[in-house]
């Protein structure tokens with residue numbers, strides 16, 4: 457057993473093999489961080505191999521919105537797997553995919569009429585960028601640039617990386633391989649702050665200077681997630697939509713993190729009452745069960761793409777429209793269709809409004825912010841990952857911070873008692889200097 461594991465020996469998982477041979481996300485093979493073996497998960501709890509139960513504050517990277525081991529999602533998976541787990545989507549269609557696309561179009565902004573299903577969030581972003589490029593190609597214009605925002609994050613694949621914040625990400629590492637795009641300053645005015653039109657100055661300037669090269673503006677509406685957990689003013693989004701209209705640019709809304717209720721609206725774009733030309737959905741689409749994503753667009757974009765030289769959209773992943781994933785997604789969207797999530801997310805938001813401000817009394821805390829089922833504590837210095845992770849586990853919660861950010865995005869079904877546990881655990885770590893770098 458690895459001495460890296462601050463957990464009991466009572467586990468079936470070969471942790472030594474894991475540590476020596478298995479790559480975990482953003483983790484060194486040379487000095488890996490501890491990995492906690494999980495045996496099962498139920499509702500809002502993750503059960504460790506040693507029997508400890510942790511309240512989940514992460515929704516497994518923001519996807520498990522209905523909680524783990526949900527009977528309706530389990531049943532959907534079981535029903536479908538007995539019929540067919542997978543069949544190719546080229547030249548074939550099936551009820552799970554058709555039902556899912558109907559459901560997606562019924563909840564998405566009304567101007568979106570076409571759905572492209574894919575494997576993961578990053579691929580949905582790649583698809584959106586390719587759609588925009590092919591759109592301009594069909595119109596006889598070679599536009600090869602995108603405008604993206606500082607502090608934005610859009611995924612780990614190459615095109616997605618290229619529109620992710622250049623300083624906050626892997627740009628320098630992959631210099632020479634990543635195409636260079638135009639970046640505008642991140643929106644500086646918070647969701648609840650007083651709006652000031654000057655917040656749009658930089659993006660107006662960038663668009664005015666580069667609009668003939670730009671195919672689309674890509675952004676995460678209202679909440680910039682992995683690039684800094686920043687929650688910005690809806691008027692910024694309104695202003696960007698107006699700029700796109702003024703200059704004839706496409707607007708790509710990456711709602712992979714924000715979509716399906718997380719910010720209190722079905723889609724975060726609704727906070728600004730705008731509609732994008734292309735919309736990316738992922739993560740919560742299957743309730744966090746299996747990987748699936750979708751890129752939606754208007755008839756205008758879809759038809760322009762297909763009227764071009766290629767005659768079709770040039771993308772077709774092997775597992776496109778995977779029936780198993782679609783069936784689970786249908787069950788997940790049916791749960792959302794009950795509307796229960798609205799009150800659940802509202803309750804979480806009110807809970808954050810009541811509790812998070814009290815954390816600013818800690819010297820270590822720079823700022824707290826929240827929206828919908830997203831609560832963020834920004835520290836003044838980065839966390840000490842190994843120590844803080846163990847402190848959270850010892851306190852009976854699963855919270856995975858990054859950099860200076862301790863945030864919680866729990867399953868929508870979480871109750872006050874479990875939220876108390878999450879906040880108390882954060883309080884405990886804020887009292888401990890060993891949980892933070894100096």
Ligand code: PMP
Nearest residue numbers: 576577578609610611681712713
């Ligand atoms: N876009 C956004 C806004 C995301 O938050 C993420 C994942 N954190 C992605 C794209 C990439 O999704 P995936 O990890 O499923 O490829």
